Amino acid sequence: MKSRAKSILLLKSLFGAYYKENDIPTPPQFSKREFGFMLWTKEGMIRHKTFYNRSEFLMFLRKNVPKNAYRSAAYYLDPEAQNMEGKGWLGADLIFDIDADHLVTKCKETHDKWVCTNCGAKGLGKRPDQCPNCKSTVIDEITWICDQCLNSAKDELFKLLDFLFSDFGISKEEVKIVYSGHRGYHIHVYSETVRELSSEGRREIVDYVSGTGVRVENLGLVEISVGGRKSIVGPDLNTEGWGGRLVKSIIKLFSSHNIESILRDAGIQRNKIEILLNNKEKVIKALSTIPPRWDILQGIGISIWKKIASVAIKLSSAQVDEPVSIDVHRLIRLEYSLHGSTGFKVIPISVAEIEKFDPFKDAVVFKGEKEVIFRDYCPEFRIGEEVFGPYQEDEKVELPLSAVVFLLAKNIAELS
Amino acid sequence: MLTKEDLAKYPSIEPAREYVRQFNIDIATLADEYPAIVNRARQILRDIIVKGVYTYVSNDFETEILAFPVVRLFIDAIGDDWLRRRFAVAFSKRVGQFLQKEENEKILEIARMPGNVSEHGWNLIYEIKRVGVKFYEWKLHFKDYLSTAVHFHDITWKMCNHPVSNGYVRLTKRELARLLAEAFKEKILEKRVPKRFIELPDKLMRILEDIEELIKKYKKEVIREIPIKAEITGGVYPPCIQYILERTERGENLSHVERLFLMFFMLDIGKAEEDVVNLFRKMPDFNEERTKYYVKHAKSKGYTAHNCDTLKTYGICRPTHKWCSEGTIKNPLVFYGRMSYILHKERRTKNEK
Numbered sequence: 001m002k003s004r005a006k007s008i009l010l011l012k013s014l015f016g017a018y019y020k021e022n023d024i025p026t027p028p029q030f031s032k033r034e035f036g037f038m039l040w041t042k043e044g045m046i047r048h049k050t051f052y053n054r055s056e057f058l059m060f061l062r063k064n065v066p067k068n069a070y071r072s073a074a075y076y077l078d079p080e081a082q083n084m085e086g087k088g089w090l091g092a093d094l095i096f097d098i099d100a101d102h103l104v105t106k107c108k109e110t111h112d113k114w115v116c117t118n119c120g121a122k123g124l125g126k127r128p129d130q131c132p133n134c135k136s137t138v139i140d141e142i143t144w145i146c147d148q149c150l151n152s153a154k155d156e157l158f159k160l161l162d163f164l165f166s167d168f169g170i171s172k173e174e175v176k177i178v179y180s181g182h183r184g185y186h187i188h189v190y191s192e193t194v195r196e197l198s199s200e201g202r203r204e205i206v207d208y209v210s211g212t213g214v215r216v217e218n219l220g221l222v223e224i225s226v227g228g229r230k231s232i233v234g235p236d237l238n239t240e241g242w243g244g245r246l247v248k249s250i251i252k253l254f255s256s257h258n259i260e261s262i263l264r265d266a267g268i269q270r271n272k273i274e275i276l277l278n279n280k281e282k283v284i285k286a287l288s289t290i291p292p293r294w295d296i297l298q299g300i301g302i303s304i305w306k307k308i309a310s311v312a313i314k315l316s317s318a319q320v321d322e323p324v325s326i327d328v329h330r331l332i333r334l335e336y337s338l339h340g341s342t343g344f345k346v347i348p349i350s351v352a353e354i355e356k357f358d359p360f361k362d363a364v365v366f367k368g369e370k371e372v373i374f375r376d377y378c379p380e381f382r383i384g385e386e387v388f389g390p391y392q393e394d395e396k397v398e399l400p401l402s403a404v405v406f407l408l409a410k411n412i413a414e415l416s
Numbered sequence: 417m418l419t420k421e422d423l424a425k426y427p428s429i430e431p432a433r434e435y436v437r438q439f440n441i442d443i444a445t446l447a448d449e450y451p452a453i454v455n456r457a458r459q460i461l462r463d464i465i466v467k468g469v470y471t472y473v474s475n476d477f478e479t480e481i482l483a484f485p486v487v488r489l490f491i492d493a494i495g496d497d498w499l500r501r502r503f504a505v506a507f508s509k510r511v512g513q514f515l516q517k518e519e520n521e522k523i524l525e526i527a528r529m530p531g532n533v534s535e536h537g538w539n540l541i542y543e544i545k546r547v548g549v550k551f552y553e554w555k556l557h558f559k560d561y562l563s564t565a566v567h568f569h570d571i572t573w574k575m576c577n578h579p580v581s582n583g584y585v586r587l588t589k590r591e592l593a594r595l596l597a598e599a600f601k602e603k604i605l606e607k608r609v610p611k612r613f614i615e616l617p618d619k620l621m622r623i624l625e626d627i628e629e630l631i632k633k634y635k636k637e638v639i640r641e642i643p644i645k646a647e648i649t650g651g652v653y654p655p656c657i658q659y660i661l662e663r664t665e666r667g668e669n670l671s672h673v674e675r676l677f678l679m680f681f682m683l684d685i686g687k688a689e690e691d692v693v694n695l696f697r698k699m700p701d702f703n704e705e706r707t708k709y710y711v712k713h714a715k716s717k718g719y720t721a722h723n724c725d726t727l728k729t730y731g732i733c734r735p736t737h738k739w740c741s742e743g744t745i746k747n748p749l750v751f752y753g754r755m756s757y758i759l760h761k762e763r764r765t766k767n768e769k
Binding site: 205212234 | 549574576581583584729731
């Protein structure tokens with residue numbers, strides 16, 4: 001038997017044991033949901049599945065042992081109907097996807113790889129649009145995950161939660177955070193207020209949290225003329241919505257150690273940067289008072305504040321994957337299922353627990369040991385408290401089963 | 417408490433419908449029993465067709481209330497989409513004007529009442545708040561705000577440009593009036609009786625034929641044919657423009673930004689001013705003089721069509737072509753230029769063969 005086939009067999013038997021030993025909970029109102037599955041041996045996805053009772057659901061998982069399992073964010077009258085028109089859409093929970101894949105992190109340069117399928121050229125970092133060797137555009141990407149990636153995703157998650165709770169008035173009980181089992185988090189909002197929102201309405205919410213289309217004039221940051229004298233007025237710390245966020249973000253920015261490079265990247269002239277850097281404390285104090293004093297610094301006019309504001313908006317926005325939120329028929333990963341690319345559990349986490357949640361420990365399922373042989377260079381990774389690697393191509397190592405599953409699912413090693 | 421005058425000003429709301437129901441009017445005898453109402457309905461329709469205005473007669477509230485469902489009956493019986501939209505836009509504009517001057521208590525009552533602007537009524541609160549130099553008088557739940565504000569493509573209507581807290585979006589009185597007027601429009605557009613189910617007695621049928629004749633005449637004289645129509649399906653336009661052109665062709669209302677974008681784009685690619693004006697003839701609120709002025713002004717200023725990034729922000733971008741989804745173009749004009757070149761080359765190759 002070929003080694004990849006052997007690996008898949010092991011993965012399937014381990015996944016099978018997991019589904020047999022665990023009573024996977026059904027998602028809320030599961031009989032109105034559409035389910036979708038990807039199997040180990042078949043290409044494509046089985047869609048339009050529905051379950052009328054829990055035992056039928058468990059039986060399906062145990063019998064078919066899916067590589068990946070999904071369910072709809074939407075509620076349908078007839079989830080089994082083969083087309084969307086026939087399903088009878090009743091509404092959908094609001095879903096946000098925060099994926100480290102879409103975040104700019106330095107770690108990607110060290111652990112993500114690409115291979116040109118045409119000439120075999122390889123490289124580290126993000127996949128280029130064109131192979132530098134043969135100019136082919138068919139390039140495979142092998143992505144990796146590390147603490148830095150997942151912590152960046154968590155930072156975005158915290159920003160998103162603040163928008164949901166403070167601005168949208170969503171309660172903690174209405175929000176479920178789910179670790180995706182791979183590179184990020186899914187945030188489910190179960191609230192009557194969002195259930196019937198159109199795709200356009202959901203897009204507007206995404207634009208809100210990502211700060212798309214914010215115009216500082218609309219937040220009140222404007223130049224006015226009082227008795228012939230020009231003056232700048234703007235939002236304060238307590239202003240509702242983006243106004244207050246902008247002030248907080250500027251204060252945070254002036255407290256950060258890399259403010260100089262940020263101001264430079266914002267396109268502010270050198271002499272103006274000098275004024276701002278020499279008066280950091282003064283700016284923080286002026287913007288922290290109510291009413292704030294936006295015209296505290298001579299020589300820093302409205303155009304400079306607008307440049308600073310545009311950076312501050314970017315820093316305090318939450319980066320979410322728009323297509324996931326606006327698609328009202330989207331299938332999302334089934335909670336408590338296993339992710340076929342890592343073997344990690346797709347695990348719900350409460351808002352209180354998220355700070356401490358450690359995907360490399362808390363989403364790990366398998367126990368025991370196995371020997372593997374590496375097909376390729378493998379960067380360092382962590383499972384639980386233990387750090388493994390890096391490993392070289394053809395290296396044989398005995399590893400804990402959870403690490404073995406991760407490597408086999410990632411297709412970077414085989415059973416020896 | 418809503419008065420008879422209120423029902424005359426807002427004849428589409430639930431209490432007005434209830435008021436009409438009490439009369440137990442039969443379509444078969446409508447023209448004989450209520451000739452004044454039928455005449456008023458006919459006048460309203462004439463004004464909608466010719467002037468694009470839903471007029472108001474302030475000295476006979478009862479006729480105003482009763483004429484509204486008769487106007488709708490004629491519109492359903494005619495089954496012309498252009499007329500339906502022109503009616504909805506004209507009515508919504510009138511509602512907006514009334515609401516701007518309306519007492520707050522009345523606004524609250526109308527907006528909150530189920531069935532008037534939405535099935536359950538709006539979650540609206542009166543609360544004054546000063547933010548910077550702006551005074552907000554109202555706050556509306558984001559669910560209700562989004563149900564209507566997404567129809568506007570102006571950046572000031574983006575939720576992020578309003579104070580938002582604890583689920584509520586703050587609005588000025590003017591903004592709320594505009595939003596409510598749009599909700600009135602959507603509401604009257606959503607309900608219709610299919611033409612095939614309506615059978616009018618002879619007297620009403622004759623009026624209907626007169627109105628149809630007037631529509632035909634107006635369409636011939638004012639709407640004319642759209643000269644650019646033939647190119648709509650030619651594939652030369654970027655998907656965003658294509659979508660706007662298709663809606664223009666159907667006589668759907670366009671937002672202010674969509675109109676500007678279409679205008680700038682068409683002028684940029686070298687269309688004559690008159691051809692650009694003709695594009696807007698089917699708009700439900702078309703005004704020839706105003707359109708000509710805008711087009712002339714845009715041409716003299718040499719405005720350029722919006723960039724893709726700006727269009728994304730306005731929700732106008734429709735990245736259905738791979739050039740758009742892959743982000744290889746930054747402005748729709750680049751799409752047009754590239755596609756024109758390809759199509760031209762293809763045509764030449766075909767001719768040479």
